[in-house]
Amino acid sequence: EPEVTQTPSHQVTQMGQEVILRCVPISNHLYFYWYRQILGQKVEFLVSFYNNEISEKSEIFDDQFSVERPDGSNFTLKIRSTKLEDSAMYFCASSVTSDGGELFFGEGSRLTVL
Amino acid sequence: AQSVSQHNHHVILSEAASLELGCNYSYGGTVNLFWYVQYPGQHLQLLLKYFSGDPLVKGIKGFEAEFIKSKFSFNLRKPSVQWSDTAEYFCAVASYTGFQKLVFGTGTRLLVSP
Numbered sequence: 410e411p412e413v414t415q416t417p418s419h420q421v422t423q424m425g426q427e428v429i430l431r432c433v434p435i436s437n438h439l440y441f442y443w444y445r446q447i448l449g450q451k452v453e454f455l456v457s458f459y460n461n462e463i464s465e466k467s468e469i470f471d472d473q474f475s476v477e478r479p480d481g482s483n484f485t486l487k488i489r490s491t492k493l494e495d496s497a498m499y500f501c502a503s504s505v506t507s508d509g510g511e512l513f514f515g516e517g518s519r520l521t522v523l
Numbered sequence: 524a525q526s527v528s529q530h531n532h533h534v535i536l537s538e539a540a541s542l543e544l545g546c547n548y549s550y551g552g553t554v555n556l557f558w559y560v561q562y563p564g565q566h567l568q569l570l571l572k573y574f575s576g577d578p579l580v581k582g583i584k585g586f587e588a589e590f591i592k593s594k595f596s597f598n599l600r601k602p603s604v605q606w607s608d609t610a611e612y613f614c615a616v617a618s619y620t621g622f623q624k625l626v627f628g629t630g631t632r633l634l635v636s637p
Contacts, residue, residue, distance in 0.1 A: 413566070444625075452567075452613065452627040465624055500567065512625065514559075514567035 411435045413515035415501050421521045422491055430486045430518045432501030441484045442502040442512065443476065445469075452500065458484065459507065491522045525550040527616050529628035536604050536635050544599040544631050546588075546614035556597040557615040557625065558588055567613065573597065584608070606637045 414433045422428050434441050443455040456466040458476050473495075475487045484503075488495055498519050502512040530545040548554065558570040571582025578590040588599045597614060614628040 451629050452615075452625075454624045454626070457624065467624070502567075511569045511572070516564075516566040 411513075413501055413503055413513050415499075415515035415518045417518055418516070419519045419521070421523065424493060424522055425490050428488045428491055428495075428520060430488075430499050430501075430520070432484045432486070432503075432515055433482050434484055434501070434503030435513055436482070438503035438505050438513070440464075440504045440507050441476075441478070442504075443486045444500040444502065444514075445497040446500070446517075447494075447497040455486075455499075457507075464507075488520075491520075493522050496520055496522045525554075525616055525618065525626045527614050527626055527628035529612075529614050529631050531631045532629065534631055534633045536633070538606055538635055538637055539603050540635075542599070542601040542604045542608070542633070544612055544614075544633070546597045546599065546628060547595050548597065548614075548616040548626075549595065550616060550618065552618055555617045556588075556590060557617070558582065558586070558597075558599050559613045559615060559627075560610045561613070561630075562610045570599070570612070604633075604635050606635050609633060609635045 416431045441458040446452045454467050456470045457464045473489045477485050498517040500517045501515040504512050526549045528547045556573040559567045560570050561567050570586050571580050573580045573590045581587045586601050590597050611630045611632050613630045615625040617625050
């Protein structure tokens with residue numbers, strides 16, 4: 410069964426460092442997303458991406474964050490200068506359509522900022 | 524703004540007991556409703572969804588949910604749980620026009636004892 414894969418599964422970084430989280434969506438999917446879950450809190454929407462541009466983003470997704478689809482398979486989330494409060498589990502998801510299709514989630518990348 | 528409340532944070536049941544997990548949402552317009560499940564160490568998976576039509580929806584693994592518009596509720600049910608249902612369950616809502624942006628509840632951890 411096709412699945413969304415994420416790397417790394419866990420990353421520890423120092424505050425102020427840049428971090429790139431990688432995702433390989435399901436190959437025929439066109440819409441891509443990042444969500445995050447701070448420990449003990451809700452899963453929160455960060456950004457959606459379609460046709461090589463951001464289609465929607467939340468207020469959390471400030472200038473420190475960026476997304477990119479550098480090639481035909483990867484979808485990355487970059488945090489330019491990490492803060493302690495960026496520590497969370499980051500989930501990538503993809504879908505075939507935007508009008509009600511299922512979102513398929515990856516297993517998540519746990520980011521710990523020290 | 525949309526919000527989702529899940530009233531039960533932790534539920535412990537014995538095998539064969541019946542399950543009902545509460546979910547209430549706050550949104551004035553037409554919504555799409557979802558239940559996702561996360562088994563230990565795995566990714567979020569879609570259990571079931573409601574977009575329109577019959578308010579009683581059936582999902583995988585014997586789960587069902589009923590959309591009651593007047594109560595803004597979408598409770599998840601299963602008549603007889605199994606040990607393998609031990610997982611965390613998330614209710615989520617998306618507006619009809621912005622389904623990409625799921626708003627999640629805090630989740631309910633279900634432990635089923637054999």
